[in-house]
Amino acid sequence: MDLKDFASENKPAVLRTILIFGMIILAAALRLAPHPWNFTPVGAIALFSGAMVRHRRVAFLFPLLVMFVTDAFIGFSKLSPLVYASFLLSVLIGRFLNEKRSFVRVAGATFLGALQFFLITNFGVWASLSNYPRTAAGLATCYLAGVPFFWNTLAGDAIYATLLFGGFFLAERLAPRLRPSPIES
Numbered sequence: 001m002d003l004k005d006f007a008s009e010n011k012p013a014v015l016r017t018i019l020i021f022g023m024i025i026l027a028a029a030l031r032l033a034p035h036p037w038n039f040t041p042v043g044a045i046a047l048f049s050g051a052m053v054r055h056r057r058v059a060f061l062f063p064l065l066v067m068f069v070t071d072a073f074i075g076f077s078k079l080s081p082l083v084y085a086s087f088l089l090s091v092l093i094g095r096f097l098n099e100k101r102s103f104v105r106v107a108g109a110t111f112l113g114a115l116q117f118f119l120i121t122n123f124g125v126w127a128s129l130s131n132y133p134r135t136a137a138g139l140a141t142c143y144l145a146g147v148p149f150f151w152n153t154l155a156g157d158a159i160y161a162t163l164l165f166g167g168f169f170l171a172e173r174l175a176p177r178l179r180p181s182p183i184e185s
Contacts, residue, residue: 012177019171019178020052021062023164028066030160032073038152042067043113044160046087050094051101051109052168059095063087082124086117099180101165110161114154122146 027041027048046063053059067084077083090113097109122143125131132138172178 012179015175016178016180017054019168020048023167024049024062024066027160027164028070031066031070035156036152038149039156041156041160041164042087043090043117043153043157044110044164046090047094047097047106047109047113047157047161048164048168050091051097051106051165052094056095060088060091063091078128079121079124082120083117086120089113089116089120101169106161106165107158110157111154114150114157117153118143118146118150 024045027045031040031042042063045066049059049062053062064084064087067080067087071080093109093113093116097105123139125146126134126139126142132142
């Protein structure tokens with residue numbers, strides 16, 4: 001089999017991959033646009049990458065790359081390592097969606113991703129910044145103060161996940177050759 005035969009046989013997989021990465025790159029650019037606190041596409045990108053990118057290492061690497069490149073413009077913070085770790089966890093949550101994507105499963109994964117981001121990053125704020133006393137009451141106060149940010153995270157993740165997963169679903173319906181072949185699944 002020569003390269004031309006290989007390329008023609010794998011054309012649907014190549015087209016899927018180009019579409020997936022194109023959608024992620026477009027969504028990533030929106031992180032640089034003005035937005036309310038925590039209303040960004042990165043959580044949805046991590047879920048989408050975990051669910052759609054076949055190569056595990058690339059699925060985990062892509063959201064980190066998105067964060068690193070955009071943080072180079074926006075700025076890094078003391079909490080960046082926790083934020084990055086949280087997005088890696090969202091990729092893992094997305095991996096569980098795999099080929100069993102449905103509205104309910106994507107919605108559940110989106111909620112779980114936003115919730116774990118809230119829990120991890122607010123714990124980080126409490127543990128590493130001096131805004132709250134290092135007591136159970138201080139931790140509770142920190143989480144309570146973070147609730148408005150949770151709603152922004154959840155809303156952003158829900159909107160961007162709808163655009164990414166819904167857009168890809170629509171593309172598969174409009175262009176059936178984007179659907180994975182039985183051999184790929």
